[in-house]
Amino acid sequence: MQDKSQIIEMNLGGFSSRYILGPLACLDLKLFVDAPPPVYVIDRTVAELHSPWLETIQAECQGSSGEIFLLPPGEQAKTPAVLESVYKWLADRALTREGTLVGVGGGATLDLAGLAAATWRRGVNFVALPTTLLAMVDASIGGKTGINTAGLKNPVGCFHPASGILADCGFLATLPRRRWQEGMAELIKTAALGDPRLFAELHRSRSKLSAYLADGSELESVTGILGSLPWREWIGRAAAVKARIVTVDFREKGPRKALNLGHTLGHALEAHSMAHGRDLGHGQAVAIGMAVVFRIAAERGTCPLASAVQLLEILEACGLPVTYPEPSTDELEKLLSADKKTSARAGLRWILPERIGKMDLDGQVSTAEIIKWLNPGY
């Protein structure tokens, strides 16, 4: 094990999953590979931007560079057609049940690679090397895999935890501003769910966050941000919160639902923006979703107003939106009824904050309240 790494051990439904965070964490890959060499499924952009480091990681694991399947960048990878081409590639390499598949990339890569590992030969060992902030604090932890199909997001997937999650902040040096913002939405969410001290620290750091994230090209990497804020500590704290939640409720029967904070409305707004040709990413939509449920809870008096104000201030400092001009009541109701988490029996349940660190997982919200607080005009 490399010095000064942070380690989080998880037992997820009987699988052991270890998260290692540190500058040399990826060099621990060999600890998770019983029968080398492993095969690599890598986001093409990451492979181009980080090829010398990826070669070092492979050489450290097996003494030479390994077999690599390059995936289309980001969400384009999460299709049945891409999964099928990965299966063909695994068949050509005769990957056996004892083999290891290593996914390297953001959440989309890890979702696809994890599903390939879960299903190939009824499940081979999976190791995740997350390369985005979102993947380091969220997508790599907890074993959810999935692809998009039938016009839906993530309807096909399964639980297959990575045996090792090796997180190295060095990958973030090339991350475009838009991806930092998306990752921040999940990091802020996680802090709000389970780490009041991290939440307070993010709030105290908002002028620095704003200097790097609030303005500027969404497509450019954010020069200087890595060295200016304590990312390693923040990522480690957020990862610990997510690990705690998925450990107590691996299959999302109860407490894991808290991770959907801001997502119920977020999914509806993502769908609305797509239908109207607008450019609202998942993180942006979740930011608006969180802003709305905090405003609703503050107005009802079930959550301190100060917490809602602080949440809005952090989101805005990160260049994330907190309002949305539409949709109409009818549109919103239609979009919400399509949400995959609607239970025919119980109706839609909302994650409503009671305070930072405590959520009501079974909240009820009216369409009128959402419309009122989507665009409050202050």
Ligand SMILES: NC(=O)c1ccc[n+]([C@@H]2O[C@H](COP(=O)([O-])OP(=O)(O)OC[C@H]3O[C@@H](n4cnc5c(N)ncnc54)[C@H](O)[C@@H]3O)[C@@H](O)[C@H]2O)c1
């Ligand atoms: N399984 C889970 O628990 C879980 C949780 C949250 C989100 N997700 C999924 O994660 C996906 C979103 O993932 P994401 O936001 O991490 O990004 P992503 O995988 O969609 O990648 C976004 C873009 O960033 C690029 N990129 C990745 N790493 C980079 C780096 N280090 N430098 C420069 N560019 C880089 C990619 O090439 C791509 O263009 C969604 O599909 C979502 O459904 C899964």
